[in-house]
Amino acid sequence: MSHPRTPTRALALTAGALALPLLLTACSGNKAEIEAACADIQSNISAVDMAASSIEQDLLVDGVPYQDQHAEELEAHLADVERLEEAARGSLEADAAERADAVYAILDELDQGDEAGLADALTWTADTHDTILAACGF
Numbered sequence: 001m002s003h004p005r006t007p008t009r010a011l012a013l014t015a016g017a018l019a020l021p022l023l024l025t026a027c028s029g030n031k032a033e034i035e036a037a038c039a040d041i042q043s044n045i046s047a048v049d050m051a052a053s054s055i056e057q058d059l060l061v062d063g064v065p066y067q068d069q070h071a072e073e074l075e076a077h078l079a080d081v082e083r084l085e086e087a088a089r090g091s092l093e094a095d096a097a098e099r100a101d102a103v104y105a106i107l108d109e110l111d112q113g114d115e116a117g118l119a120d121a122l123t124w125t126a127d128t129h130d131t132i133l134a135a136c137g138f
Contacts, residue, residue: 029088037084038136041077045133048077049126052106056122060115071110078103081132095135099128 051073058066078100085096105121 029092033087034084034092037080037087038138040080041084041132041136042138044073044077044080045129047073048103049129052122052125055106055110056119060119060122066110071107074103074107078107084136092135095128095131099125099132102128 051070054070055066055074058064058070081096081100081103085093085100088096102121102124106118106125109118109121
């Protein structure tokens with residue numbers, strides 16, 4: 001036995017169909033912005049890793065000043081990760097927040113000049129490398 005389509009039932013189905021994308025967006029965030037931020041993160045992650053490695057080599061191994069270009073690379077990456085954090089929800093938002101905190105810690109330690117803190121921040125950032133890529137689906 002089939003159910004007749006009534007205006008009430010058709011309206012309820014239509015309302016449900018319209019509400020589903022809003023519900024999914026509320027759970028995961030702005031999909032287009034998330035995809036754009038993740039693409040930027042993925043395309044620049046090697047340069048970010050190289051910048052962090054160079055900072056570590058310059059300051060902690062060689063004892064020479066770091067290059068401003070490396071800090072600028074980290075600042076740009078931080079902006080991408082913060083953009084992802086703002087657009088995302090749930091575990092993606094949490095992963096982006098942790099990565100942002102780790103990268104920010106490097107930049108903060110560059111200003112403070114604390115070698116032990118910088119070493120910890122570099123390790124933390126390295127530890128969040130795979131996490132942020134996995135969160136973005138890479």
